[in-house]
Amino acid sequence: MMEKSLETVRGMRLRYGSKKKIKGTIVLMKKNVMDCSDVCASVVDMFYEIVGKGVSFQLISSAHGDPANGGRGKLGKAAYLEKWVTKVTSLSAKFSISFHWDFETMGIPGAVIVKNYHYSQFYLKIVTLHDVPQQGTLHFVCNSWVYPTRRYEYDRIFFTNKPYLPGDTPEPLRLYREEELIHLRGTGSGMLKPWDRVYDYAYYNDLGSPEKGTDYYRPVLGGSKEYPYPRRGRTGRPANEKDPNTETRLPPLSLDIYVPKDENFSRVKLSDFIGYALKSLGQVLIPEIRSLFEETFSEFHTFQDVLDLYEGGIKLPDGITLLKIRKHIPWELLKELLRSDGERFLKFPMPDVIKEDRTAWRTDEEFVREMLAGVNPMLIRRLEVFPPTSKLDPNLYGDQNSTMRREHIEKDMKGLTIDHAISSNRLFILDHHDAMMTYLRRINTTSTKTYATRTLILLEDNDTLRPIAIELSLPREDGDKHGAVSQVFTPCQTGVEGSIWQLAKAYAAVNDSGYHQLISHWLNTHAVIEPFIIATNRQLSVLHPIHKILKPHFRDTMHINALARQILINAGGVVEATVFPARFAMEMSSAVYKNWNFIEQALPEDLLKRGMAIRDPTKPHGLRLLIDDYPYAVDGLDIWSAIEAWVENYCHLYYPTNQTIQEDSELQSWWAEIREVGHGDLKNAPWWPKLHTQQELIKTCTIIIWIASALHAAVNFGQYSYAGYLPNRPTVSRRLMPKPGTCEFAEHESNPDSVFLKTITAQFQTLLGVSLIEILSRHSSDEIYLGQRDDPEWTDDDRARRAFREFSSSLREIEKRIMERNYGRRLRNRWGPVKLPYTLLYPNTSDQSKIGGLEVKGIPNSISI
Template sequence: MVRRLMEACCLKDKDKDKGDDDEKPDYMVSGGNRIRGKVVLMKKNVLGFNDLKASVVDRIHELLGKGVSMQLISATHPEPAANGLKSRGKLGEVAYLEKWVTTTTSLSAGEASFSISLDWDESHGVPGALLIRNHHHSQFYLKTITLEDVPGHGQLHFVCNSWVYPAHRYKYNRIFFPNKAYLPSETPELLHPYREDELVNLRGSGSGELKEWDRVYDYAYYNELGSPDKGPEYARPVLGGSNEYPYPRRGRTGREPTKTDPNSESRLPLLSLDIYVPKDERFGHVKFSDFLAYGLKSLVQILLPELKSLCDKTINEFDTFEDVLNLYEGGIKLPNGPTLKKIRECIPWELLKELIRSDGERFLKFPMPDVIKKDRSAWRTDEEFAREMLAGVNPVNITRLQEFPPVSKLDPKVYGNQNSSIREEHIASNMNGLTVNEAIESNRLFILDHHDALMIYLRRINSTHTKTYATRTFLLLQEDGTLKPLAIELSLPHPQGDHHGCVRTVFTPPGQGKKGIEESVWQLAKAYAAINDSGYHQLISHWLNTHAVIEPFVIATHRQLSVLHPIHKLLHPHFRDTMNINALARQILINADGVLEKTVFPGRFSMEMSAVIYKSWVFTDQALPADLCKRGMAVLDKTCPHGLRLLIEDYPFAVDGLEIWSAIQTWVDEYCCLYYESDDAVQVDSELQDWWTELRNVGHGDKKKEPWWPKMQTRNELIESCTIIIWVASALHAAVNFGQYSYAGYLPNRPTVSRRFMPEAGTAEYAELESNPDAAFLKTITAQLQTLLGVSLIEVLSRHSTDEVYLGQNDTPEWTSDAEALAAFARFGEKLMDIEKGINERNKDMRLKNRVGPVGMPYTLLYPNTSDKSREGGLTGKGIPNSVSI
């Protein structure tokens, strides 16, 4: 029956095509009243799913006359309007996509092209929009529409990049606009109602559970991380909407509340990836395929019972560093007998095949991290330990020490004396003949300070299996531009209560040539500092300060800035995939008992702690120059490039970052000035003002009273704000994300958990540290099972997708029809290519010791990758994607 229907469809299509001037090119105008065009889309049956049903039923719908229809909308001639309603552009005749039945789509290529022929009478005037209805059974992804010889335009190009669901799923018509940018006041009057309607549709009603075909962008608190119905140990506080736990907003899903807590939203089953985000924000089929392929290993929660059993019965601990290296050189050997049989019973074979490597008998074998590729032990040197604060995966927290000893900002009435116990006598022998005052005056003392941020949670953290400290690490800038660690202060809450302050111990490097127990203790002190930095990096530098803070900008832009708005066109590429990856993170990574809680030392307090730290977040401080000055790493100096003088000249993140920042700022400046001739133009832009108001009052609503928000009354405020948004979404995220596997894929270099305190003389642990320091070190840091989880996760996070779109690129060349904007964007790309050349030259300069370091790793995390047209995916360690997309 189905076959006969499809044959009938094909015959119908062939009959319909007769007399259609097939010998003419697709875009020829017939008789002066017909506009020919090409529509590029992707059918549902090729978007990662071989959906035969969709293909067959859609063809049947074609037979029944239910195709994909389009109507042009006039920008100059109105439809008759009812009293009190705004006039709208006149609709043209209905036309249908041609040859749907006979057009087959390659599963590899994905895209299909269709012809369209639209009758357009001259009395309709100039067309300015398209109305599209999908009368098929299934949705399709509409990429572009190109119309030729359009009266008043010539060629008219529509960049759609949107899912179009069957018409019965909508209470409104789908409208698409050409790629011309208009400020609200400059929009043709007859298109205004369509522009406004689209924004209303995207905002939704604010109620009800959202479905996959809904196109609604709305806000919610982080109230779905916990699962209180499973028990109190799975409950988590609501983040956002309170002074205690402020937080940026996330995308609303509208799921039902939990039974136990009406303020908490119910969660989907653990392994469900069908979390609502607006369909246009979902991964494309290439990205989704890449994510699934590499994500299988990060979803090893499926394997936890089996892996734990396997580890308990065999290795349990990494006894030697050779055991750790086996993860990369050999993997874990699959056990024979009942254990292997049980694993195969519990794990779907397709999943197991992904985990088994090419040798066929070992699984969970990881790529060799760059930090140990050239030298297996260079990561242990003091120079590399310090260098990674300038060129590692978290180069955004080191500050210049301007007061000695450092003073805590914690309230002494609550936490007692939390000031540092470091004194000059602790470090005098390592100061290269300088006094502390001389070092401070010459800008040569620096600190990595995680004391205050962690101390307030340390008592609760250490009540779990974790046993760690709040740390301060002191460093001296050497004559050769490198940093030398001077001391590490480890602090614990006072055993008699917080108001008594803390208990502090200062550790210093062993003297020249000294080894033995002093060296082993120092290595452990560095490990505790690295653990602090790893957790802070993952929770704050990475998750909070890029992923979480950007999501409200994504939501507000779609709710308040029309696709016609020039600022929407500017920012939209920098929001690609952000809502989707954040939703997946809430589902499987940052949720209660998720991968993050299992692998970083704050454990169940991780997200709560990030909310407390969000209290100190300042939007304007996210600008790189402001950040460097605030941390004391640079001072204003108009005689220097970018108006700043770096106090550590060889600071790779800052040197490369300032060039990227300047290039972004120049591009944004040139672009914004094309559309805003004066400050007045900014002030009267109704959509822009609504966008900025909603961002402050809702998206970052817990910060709405802060005085530091730009007022958005001047062109400079607009340029600075857009530059910050693009910087955070692209370069800052690249700097703190894509080096994770290179540095932390080898967990001893960046451990995430400590399981016991520094051993004291006279104890068995101290004796073990003397007799077998490697074993003692490994028993202190991240355990084997946590290592497997953590390394699996960061391998996925560090990979570039094969369809990545990098800074200076756009996945749609016709993203705007404005020639001046395209020219400015081309200059931006050329500037980024020049920056690439400079980075390559600096990485070859042997005088710049911080760029490569003892481990032999060139700093490429801010290498734009604009000149690489191959879109190389994987663990490249270079490239700045446009957006927070992983």
């Protein structure tokens, strides 16, 4: 070993001599370019440049330690950027730099210290050294905001892109590696500022505004058996004076909520987000004008009124109302609301579900097809017992089992019996009963009037589905412990019974819409992934190979979650205003989180649990689907397997044995913190992997990547296509089913469409809800998709880069297969009566695809919106 080192040094001496000047390139973005021109900052920066002290870079040896500095790597002489002030910069500017470095005594650099003596911060993308001995080119991938030195009590340090397990880290870099993680963990106290780089945990105690009154009180989610929840990023804001358990909130329209600066949206994305938010939500986020809009917009009277949202916009309010609105809305915003014609406003893009056919959404086939290929295709399950049973505690809730009877069902089963249908795997159910029933009494004390629903579904011979019964249940008036009172409705296509059936489907759709938004979307992707992001930054160094594979899948998530807490899921926020559980929305998601299971987030385990597949080693992915034409499962299994293969190839590069996993101190600390802190309310659950074996590590990383990429894409980016037309997926019901002999039933007989529209989401809520999902369904113009990397130099390991190229190639093959499945419309569940192909799990790996917008395809790397 000693002879090899001496030979290396001799080679350096012969080729480069004792000293050498290393040329480098720095790529960064100035703050005043990112935002707006800052004259004061420019003047101060010029002064520092004149005195020769602007931005310094100091290389650290990876081969030789300094005994006087605790054995940390020796430091080279500081070098400074050239032409900072005079250089005209674009968004991404290159600067030259020169380092004096003695390779004979210092060896190869392994890190660099960056000091910013300027007035303002800048975004450092990458530092590149050229003609480095034995290396050629050396990259320090930074992607970080560097604030002025006065903001830090430590040096900003960036490492090369060479991955190391903790035990393999060169000795001169070990303390730097450990200290950097300590800085990122923070002290656990104090209000965090924009320049702080602290990743820490907090409960969801920032949703309520108790100072506004009892209507704005919300329980703390997390830290208790009653309200368990994943942790969110800590901001350190002071406690609310009215309730010390609640964190003080920012002003209603402020988007300046703390997340570590490096987790913020890019300039392009933030600009897109704010622009669409102003166009779509600005008018309803200002309390003073909300009442004016509610006075103007009351009910849709006909389905044409709903279509006018997309075909022509809504007629302007009268002049007096418009003048009142003008007092509260800046003229620039009002012009955006008026759109282009100046006469009609709030005109939305045409949702895909009604593009080809304005009425096909009302068919029974489309109603159930969306359970396989819509925005919430992961709840349908095989029925194993008839009648369906409840898991609610009968001591608390009485008899909650279904009241469906064979005579309700078999008359529409074309001679098939219930028993035979169950034994032949042809009966399925969409069951929202238990999740809704425990909150239904409280929900129905508000303006919402709805049911807990069960929908029974038959698999036809042609692999399509048909609904055969819907059960609507309410708590009994004499108390929860006495069970439920239920009604069962069966299909009818004509007359009063036909319109009653349409209402029954609407109530089931309301349940599914609420569950989708609060559980499938928010809880099961956004909320559960945030603890993984925090723990990764606190416990895994950027040098760690697992940090490198996971980091792209965390982009923008903490920021969008923080914005959600500020304006969407807070008390009185947009979600409470548009989704039927209203003030109980987040509390209800906490109740569901009690049964969350990390392992069951894996697609194969999820399909097996729901009885939608059985193990079959002769089939692709080792599973046989019970519904062959199940678009979410078919495409999803392809994506899952591609991710798993990529993770397996990557992990085997660094963990050749189980022992290497068990001896990795950072990895074990990371996993312990996720279980015991990030998801601490479920820390005693028996299903957590121990993370002692290669297979456990591979599965864990695959699940994390699946949740952050494909699962989120499946539940998010089709929202506008399917739910942008609210009658198809109403979010609220405001009336119960009309009873024969009542005035409501007479009204239903005379004008069923009007009653349908008065039952589901009101006009103002529709405007607000459609505005929200238009924002959430848009791909950012700078999106980075699965199989892509924003940094070509993310690692210097050629083996890892080769494995990643194979992963990208496999995704392109999957794209071809998805297009083939959709070709010719042979598979009816992929298109349905609405003629909308299933592309939500189409990866979209081509670089030409970065166009943003309401694309119903593309799997972003991360939960970025």
